[in-house]
Amino acid sequence: MKYLVMVQGTQADYEAQSGKANATSPAWGEKDLQEMFAFMGALNNDLAESGELVDGQGLAEPAQTRLVDVDKEGRPVITDGPYGETKEVLAGYWVLECESLDRVTEIANRIQQCPIPAGAPNYPVVIRPIMGGPEVAS
Structure with a gap:
């Protein structure tokens, strides 16, 4: 069975990881980032070796997001992120x-x-x- 495993964050989290403390997170230092990347690298290596990893990626900050919608007449409405109404994002x-x-x-x-x-x-x-594979047992 295939699964999508997701981690969440906010624009403020990305800013903290770039060294800018804010109301929800302290600034991350170079050592903090190195530890996180080493951990994720080891995890990805283990999953690749076990044959369980199909794909995995970190995503760019919400500020680089684009939302494409349509208005009542069916015309595209394009908005660049981040979005005030969105708290956590993928x-x-x-x-x-x-x-x-x-x-x-x-x-x-x-x-x-x-x-x-x-x-x-x-x-x-x-x-x-x-979806598309065998049914998930409850």
Whole structure:
């Protein structure tokens, strides 16, 4: 079964990671970033070796986002991000092929162990089965 495993963040989190402290997070230092990248690299290597990694990527900050919608006449309405009405956004993801929901939950728990600076927000890891495969047992 394939699963989409997602981590979340906010524009403020991206700013903190670039060294700018804010009301929700302290500034990340170079050591903090190196620890995070080393952790994620090791995780991705392990998932690739086990054959469970289909794809995984970190995403650019919300400020680089573009929203495409249509107005009442069907004309495109294009808005550049970030969006004031949006709190958390997708910060990164993995597409994993795992034997069970229990296994992908183990991986999500490992993702939660990623080092972050004291006081930085920690978001839940979201697991979504990808449709098109066998049914998910309840």
